[in-house]
Amino acid sequence: MKGQTITEKIFSAHCERAVYADEIIETDIDMVIGNDITTPLSIKAFKSIGATALAKPDNFCIVMDHFIPAKDIASANQARISRDFAREFGLKNYFDERDMGIEHALLPEKGLVLSGDVIIGADSHTCTHGALGAFSTGMGSTDLAYAMITGKNWFKVPRSIKVEFIGKPADKIYGKDLILEVIRQLGVDGALYQTLEFCGESIRYLSMDDRFSLCNMAIEAGAKNGIIAADDTTKEFLESRKQVNGGLRAQPKYYYSDHDASYSQTICIDISQLEPVVAYPFLPSNGKPISEAAKDELKIDQAFIGSCTNGRLSDLKIASEILKGNRVHTDVRLIVTPATQKIYKQAQELGYIDILIEAGALISNPTCGACLGGYMGILGDNERCIATTNRNFVGRMGAKSSEVYLANSAVVAKSAIEGKISDPRI
Incomplete structure (x- = not known):
């Protein structure tokens, strides 16, 4: 049998036969995810x-x-449709205002998405969960309905691009910078x-938060999914979910690509030489190193700080360390949105929230809100x-004439303090 990628192996396990890129398959789904916009x-x-019944x-x-x-x-009224449905079917995994969070931060926190899973969600950033060594992808609302009814769905097994990171992360380099650089090189x-x-080799330096950020934006390069093979960091994270939440949804299954697996392309990036990346409007691929962006004197x-990409505890820690003893520029509104209630509570206990508020930040409840130009x-x-x-598309966060720059x-x-896009290494 010829070598397989991790994605091919996950599908093979679910199909109970060897499958390879470009095959059309139907497979069981381990977790189906909906939200208040797409589920209705x-x-x-x-x-x-x-x-009249959910398959799983x-x-x-x-x-x-x-x-x-x-x-x-x-x-x-839109939200009520999902609430009524959850009540009608007695959904075990329904999360509303009482235990809220952004879906792609909340589900890993709850231990509901696991290594080896096949996961779909009616949200393009469902690819986030590939950080756990799962196949996870966004699909349409009718695709979701099919899985709700049958417990299955159809896929074309994707070809794989190997993205190899080498070196130790340079100063102020995080998962967000790695994916912005990948998108810069590949295009949208x-x-x-x-x-x-x-x-x-660089993966071992990345926290789970960094890995979630990295996989979250795979879709911004057009990818079907992003994935990172499980290692000790992954396993420790999943074990911690077991301890906190009283047990995982199921036992994780670990798969690894063969040395002779077939790839359509290989990219190698030395992250020891990477600067923080800023993506200019109006594409995530329009990346520039921070040293260049800072020279442009772009007032903001x-x-x-938030979203399913970077609303995690480490993001609030990073921000609080920079903002401690400083004040947000008088011309700037700094909005911080913890991705889940638990993250909010942890940040409060660790003193991050006090630091951010004292610096002049506004802390909002966990929501996607501002990211998609919804509200807040x-x-x-x-x-x-x-x-x-x-995302920084035209009108993404509001007016069509507004501009969004993406960064860690x-x-x-640092930019909030200076009133312009600034280099945090200085």
Whole structure:
């Protein structure tokens, strides 16, 4: 049997036969994820064909995260559809305002997504969970409905691009910088319907938070999924979920690419030579090193730390270390959004929240809100924002004439102090 990539091995295990890139397969789904925007469409499709039962009720999860608490009457009515459905079917894994969080931070925290899983969600950044060594991808709401009814879905097994990171991370380099550099090199469609398999000696230096950020933005290069093979860091994280939450959803399964696996392309990046990367409008691929960006003297109106990409505890720690003893510039609004209630609570216990508030930051409840221009930080005409989010398309966070620059949490925190995009290494 010829060598297989980790993605091919996960699908092979689920299909109970060897499968390879470009094959069309139907496979069981281990976790189906919906949110308050996409799930109502899935529910409509589910009910329109007369379905009366979920194939795997304990493997279906709804997280209310985009417009929660509701920002207007329309979002309140939208949320009620999911709430009523969760109540009707007695969903075990339903998360609303009482235990809220952004789905791609909350599910790993709860131990609901595991190594070796096949995971789908009606949200493009479902690829985040590949950081745990799972195949995880975003699909449409009707695809979600199919999985709700059958417990399965169809895939074309993706080809893989090997992305090898070498060296020890340079100063102020995090997972966000690694993926922005990958996207800069590949472009926004350079990995179209392929797996970005992240590997190399540098992976051992990356925390789980960094790995989640790295896989989260695989879609921004057009990838079907991003994935990192499990190592001791992964296993320690999953073990900690077992201790905190009273047990994982199932036993993790670990798969690793063969040495003779086939790849469509190989990229090698020396992260010891990498600078923090800033993606200019209006594409995540429009990356520049911070030393160049700082020279442009780009004044900002808003700084945002949060989202499913960078709203984790380490991001709040990084920001608080930079902001401690400093003040946010008088012309800047700094919004900080912890990704989950637990992260919020931990940050409070560790003193990060006090530091951020004393510096002049506004702390919001866990929500996707500002990232997609939903609420809690919409940009006005011609305003400029430096953000830890994942997209900077035209009008992404508000007015079409506004600009969003993507960067890591250190860059955002330093820029908030200086009132312009600034180098945190200085």
